[in-house]
Every structure is written in structure tokens, then in C-alpha cells.
Amino acid sequence: MKKDELAKGRKYALRPKGSRTGDPLIKVTYIGPVHVRQCRIRYEGGELEGLDEWILTRQLVCLWKERKELLRDEERAARLEAANKLAWDGVSEEAISAVMIASGEYTGFQRRWDTDAASAERYWARGRLSGTPFVDDPANYQDRHGRWHLSFRTAFKAAEAFAAAEPELVDLYLRSWEDSLKAEGFEPGNRHEHDLLREWAPSFALARAWGQQPRGYAAEREIERLRELVSTAVRYLREAGEAGKAGRIERGLHGQ
Numbered sequence: 001m002k003k004d005e006l007a008k009g010r011k012y013a014l015r016p017k018g019s020r021t022g023d024p025l026i027k028v029t030y031i032g033p034v035h036v037r038q039c040r041i042r043y044e045g046g047e048l049e050g051l052d053e054w055i056l057t058r059q060l061v062c063l064w065k066e067r068k069e070l071l072r073d074e075e076r077a078a079r080l081e082a083a084n085k086l087a088w089d090g091v092s093e094e095a096i097s098a099v100m101i102a103s104g105e106y107t108g109f110q111r112r113w114d115t116d117a118a119s120a121e122r123y124w125a126r127g128r129l130s131g132t133p134f135v136d137d138p139a140n141y142q143d144r145h146g147r148w149h150l151s152f153r154t155a156f157k158a159a160e161a162f163a164a165a166e167p168e169l170v171d172l173y174l175r176s177w178e179d180s181l182k183a184e185g186f187e188p189g190n191r192h193e194h195d196l197l198r199e200w201a202p203s204f205a206l207a208r209a210w211g212q213q214p215r216g217y218a219a220e221r222e223i224e225r226l227r228e229l230v231s232t233a234v235r236y237l238r239e240a241g242e243a244g245k246a247g248r249i250e251r252g253l254h255g256q
Contacts, residue, residue, distance in 0.1 A: 164212065
């Protein structure tokens with residue numbers, strides 16, 4: 001626990017050194033003070049009952065009265081991690097992260113989706129999915145503080161749906177990153193930016209595929225925009241009495 005979360009005289013659950021998640025916790029009283037990363041406690045049970053000792057502050061994992069809820073959360077977290085190991089792959093993880101960032105709801109994603117309920121439901125709804133992400137996977141759970149912990153599978157489903165619902169927003173984010181990495185990679189000493197561009201290319205392609213946006217989609221739109229600009233310029237030349245110049249540009253535009 002953090003230093004400012006500890007109160008003198010209160011009972012806490014101590015996780016002994018070398019113990020693992022699920023092992024029995026020890027009841028102790030915090031008698032203070034905290035010095036650097038250590039604090040002084042008194043054992044309230046076990047072989048050391050009544051003795052005082054300096055321990056690492058992080059060994060105090062929760063209030064004693066919350067120990068059952070903590071152990072339950074740890075059990076559920078282990079179950080979620082096991083489910084995520086079966087579903088995870090690096091390319092999909094990066095694609096999910098890109099879509100989440102593009103949505104403006106999150107700053108990224110890594111293996112599992114830890115979130116407040118309101119943000120998750122809003123993101124889910126923007127993907128035009130029905131129901132709630134919490135009930136999408138039996139491995140999902142809500143911890144004792146009310147925070148949602150959602151699986152890789154649920155995050156994948158949400159990202160795929162969001163990219164399909166808002167493909168232009170996702171493509172805008174991806175093009176921004178690609179343009180930035182491409183430009184920075186030409187600067188002296190920054191060739192690693194081009195390595196990142198190649199590394200992330202499969203993930204970006206997957207995110208675009210979710211939105212049915214091929215990699216050349218942005219380029220096609222830009223070409224169409226430039227064609228419209230050239231056509232406008234041709235019209236202005238004709239209006240200015242430069243029909244010959246306008247004709248040459250127009251023939252070039254059509255490959256003649």
C-alpha cells in the first residue's frame with residue numbers, strides 16, 4: 001500500500017516475502033512510521049504474534065477487513081490472464097491499441113482492458129454493439145473498487161466494431177502516425193522510425209481491414225481531391241482567356 005493510505009493503529013493484511021497469490025495473509029497492526037520504503041508493524045497472529053518488525057510497505061496489501069475481497073479479485077485476475085494468454089497476439093494488440101487511441105476514449109491498450117464502466121460502455125455503444133462489454137466474456141470481472149477488467153477477446157470485439165462504425169476517424173489517426181514516422185525517419189539519426197513503421201504495418205493494416213479501409217484508400221481520396229483542384233484551375237484559365245494552356249493541362253490530366 002502507499003504511504004498516505006496507512007493509518008496508525010489500523011489492521012492490515014501482510015503478504016510475507018516469498019509467498020504467492022492465494023497464500024494465507026497475516027493480520028498485523030500498523031504502528032508506524034514509514035521510513036523510505038519500510039514501515040513498522042505488530043503481528044496480531046501466527047508464530048510472531050505480539051512482535052514488532054520493520055517490513056516493506058508494499059507487503060501490506062489491503063485492510064484486514066478487505067482481505068477476502070482482495071483474494072477474490074486476485075483469483076479472478078488469474079482467470080482473466082489465463083483466458084488472455086489463449087487469445088493474445090501482438091499484431092491484434094497493436095491494432096486494438098490504435099483504434100482505442102483513435103476513439104479518443106483511451107490512451108492505449110495492453111493485453112487486457114482495465115477501465116471505468118462509463119468509458120467502456122460509451123466506447124462499446126459508439127461501435128454500435130448492443131448490451132454491455134462487461135457481460136461479453138465470462139472472464140470479465142469488476143474488482144472491489146468498482147473498476148472493470150475486460151478480456152482481450154472483448155477488447156478485440158469492441159475495436160473491430162468501432163473501426164467499422166467510424167473508419168474515417170481510425171484512418172485519420174493511422175495516417176497521422178504513418179506520416180509522422182515517415183517524415184521523422186528521413187532526419188539524421190532517426191532511421192529507427194522507419195523500422196517502427198514497418199513493424200507496425202501489419203497492425204495498421206488489420207485496423208484498416210476492420211473498417212474496410214484498404215491501405216490505398218487515403219491515397220485514392222487525395223488523388224481525387226487533386227483532380228478536383230486541377231479541374232478548377234483549368235476552368236479559371238479558360239475564364240482568363242488562356243484556353244490553350246487550359247487545354248494542355250486538361251489533356252495531361254487525362255493522360256493524353
